Amino acid sequence: MKAAVTVSLVPEARGGPFVYWDDLDRAFAAAAKEGFDAVEIFPPDAAAVSPVRVRELMDRHGLAVAAVGTGAGWVKHKLRLTDPDPEVRRKARGFIAGIVDLAGQLGAPAIIGSMQGRFGDGLTKEQALDWLAEELAWLADRAQSHGQPLLYEPLNRYETNLINRAGEATEFLKSRGLTNVKLLCDLFHMNIEEADISATLRAVAPHLGHIHFADSNRQAVGRGHTDMVPLVVALREIGYTGYLSAEVFPLPDSATAASQTMVSFRQWFGAG
Ligand code: LER
Ligand code: MN
Secondary structure, three states: OEEEEEEEOOHHHOOOOOOEEOOHHHHHHHHHHHOOOEEEEEOOOHHHOOHHHHHHHHHHHOOEEEEEEOOHHHHOOOOOOOOOOHHHHHHHHHHHHHHHHHHHHOOOOEEEOHHHOOOEOOEOHHHHHHHHHHHHHHHHHHHHOOOOOEEEOOOOOOOOOOOOOHHHHHHHHHHOOOOOEEEEEEHHHHHHHOOOHHHHHHHOHHHEEEEEOOOOOOOOOOOOOOOHHHHHHHHHHHOOOOEEEEOOOOOOOHHHHHHHHHHHHHHHHOOO
C-alpha cells in the first residue's frame, strides 16, 4: 500500500478536506519530507496545471501523482454530469475530459465525485443514473486511452442522493458494463453510510481502485474514532496495493495533519 496526500489549488474549496493548499511546489516538497509516496491534486481546471511542471516536481521529489480530482467542476463551475440542461452536461463532460487527459499525462487516474450530481427537482433517479452511466462510459474510454481507469466515488447522503454505498456502486458499475471504472472508497463517507466498513471493503475488493484515508471526523487517521483494526486486516486480506490518500481537513494545521497521517500509515501499514 502507498501513502498519498491531497493538495487543493481551488480557493473556492477553502474549508474543504485537503491537507495542503494553493502551492504545488510547497506541497510536493512537504509531502516528500513527510515520506509520502504521492500527491493527489485538486485543480480548478485542467488548464491551471502544467503537466511539464508537475513532471519536474515528481522527478525532483521522487513522488508520483496518485489521482487528480474533478470536484472543482462542481464547486467552482457548477457543472454536473446529471444536470437536466444538456449544455451543462456537455460542459461537464468536457471539463472532466481535460482532467482525464492531464491526469493521464501524469500517469494517474481522474476522480468523479461531486460532479456526479443528484436527482430531484423533476429529474428522476432512473434518468440521472442513465446519464451518469453514459458519461462514465465515455470518460472511462478516454481514460483507457491513457492506460488509466476512471475512479468513481460514492458520496455520503449530504452530498448526493444517487449512490451512497460502495456495494450499490459496484452493482451499478457491473450492471452498466463499466469495466474500466474503479471504485474510490472514502473512509469518511463510509463511516456515515456503511453498516460495516471492513465487510464492505472485502465485498467490493475486485473493484477497489483508490482509498481516501480519513478518520470518522474527516481529520487525519488517528484524530477520530474509526476502529482501524478490522479495516487494516481487511485491506491486508484482500491484497489491496493502491493508495491511501489523506483527503482530510488541515487540522490543527496542514503540517500536523500530514505528519499524523504518516504516523498512522506507518503504524497500520508499515513494514513488519
Ligand atoms: C467529497 O466529499 C469527496 O470526498 C471528494 O473526494 C469528491 O470529489
Ligand atoms: Mn473523497
